[in-house]
Amino acid sequence: MIQINHQNARIKYLHNRLLRSSSQFVREHGTLMLTEATIEEKKLRKKSLFFQALWLVLAGLLFIIGLLLVAWAAGALYFDLPASAPVRNAAAIFWVVVAAVLGLFGGSRERVLILIAFAGILGWWLTLRPTQDADWQPDVAHLAYANIEGDQLTVHDIRNFDYRTATDFTPQYDTRVFNLTNLRGLDLFIDYWGSPYIAHPIASFDFGPQGHLCFSIEIRPQSRTTVLGAGRAVSQIRTHLHCRGCAGCHSAANQLQT
Numbered sequence: 518m519i520q521i522n523h524q525n526a527r528i529k530y531l532h533n534r535l536l537r538s539s540s541q542f543v544r545e546h547g548t549l550m551l552t553e554a555t556i557e558e559k560k561l562r563k564k565s566l567f568f569q570a571l572w573l574v575l576a577g578l579l580f581i582i583g584l585l586l587v588a589w590a591a592g593a594l595y596f597d598l599p600a601s602a603p604v605r606n607a608a609a610i611f612w613v614v615v616a617a618v619l620g621l622f623g624g625s626r627e628r629v630l631i632l633i634a635f636a637g638i639l640g641w642w643l644t645l646r647p648t649q650d651a652d653w654q655p656d657v658a659h660l661a662y663a664n665i666e667g668d669q670l671t672v673h674d675i676r677n678f679d680y681r682t683a684t685d686f687t688p689q690y691d692t693r694v695f696n697l698t699n700l701r702g703l704d705l706f707i708d709y710w711g712s713p714y715i716a717h718p719i720a721s722f723d724f725g726p727q728g729h730l731c732f733s734i735e736i737r738p739q740s741r742t743t744v745l746g747a748g749r750a751v752s753q754i755r756t757h758l759h760c761r762g763c764a765g766c767h768s769a770a771n772q773l774q775t
Contacts, residue, residue, distance in 0.1 A: 587616045587631075590638045597645055612638075652740045659690055670695045672730065699725045706731075 595609040616634075619627040649660070661674045671694050679687040706719040721731045 583620060586635055587613060590635055593638055593642045597642060654738050654740055655688055657737045668697045670697055695724045695727050699727055701725050
């Protein structure tokens with residue numbers, strides 16, 4: 518009887534020990550699995566944050582590029598559309614408003630429409646070419662031309678304006694004859710436009726007793742042009758000027774140096 522009780526006690530002891538070992542194993546294994554799950558969750562969260570940041574950067578770049586394209590197209594319409602100033606203003610404003618509304622609040626189809634419209638504006642703009650047949654501003658209304666006979670140079674329509682300011686002047690064009698054998702020297706004028714990095718050179722040829730003849734490469738703005746030098750179809754001319762008219766024009770608005 519004592520031996521049976523002893524065996525039962527031993528079996529019960531082994532059983533309790535086995536239960537404790539199993540519980541400890543389950544706790545340790547469960548803690549390990551929980552730790553691994555936490556690590557994996559952190560990795561996924563880091564990946565998610567990385568892709569979110571990458572998407573924000575790409576979205577920001579696309580937004581800036583789109584903004585620049587819309588602004589460029591608006592400028593193309595404003596400067597180069599062959600229409601009056603009110604029509605050009607209305608076209609540029611209409612384009613900006615429509616592009617902004619469709620781009621910000623529209624879906625993929627609306628954004629594709631914006632790209633198609635931009636491609637149309639770009640294609641039209643690339644077809645523009647400078648012309649010498651237009652309604653020019655008064656100071657560039659006439660083109661100079663020259664004839665050479667031996668050593669004699671005859672220049673027609675030389676600009677010899679009487680400048681009071683850059684926009685207030687009395688137009689006058691002359692015809693002058695120069696003997697090439699009298700050419701003594703060349704002066705170079707540098708016309709600064711408000712910055713030491715933006716300058717316009719003017720060459721002045723000294724013909725001694727026959728005076729000076731200036732050459733300048735300039736844009737030829739049309740009467741409707743409000744910003745000089747803007748646009749794809751801006752024409753250029755080589756102007757011939759009396760030295761007085763040349764210096765008067767440029768020193769009226771800028772700093773002229775030799």
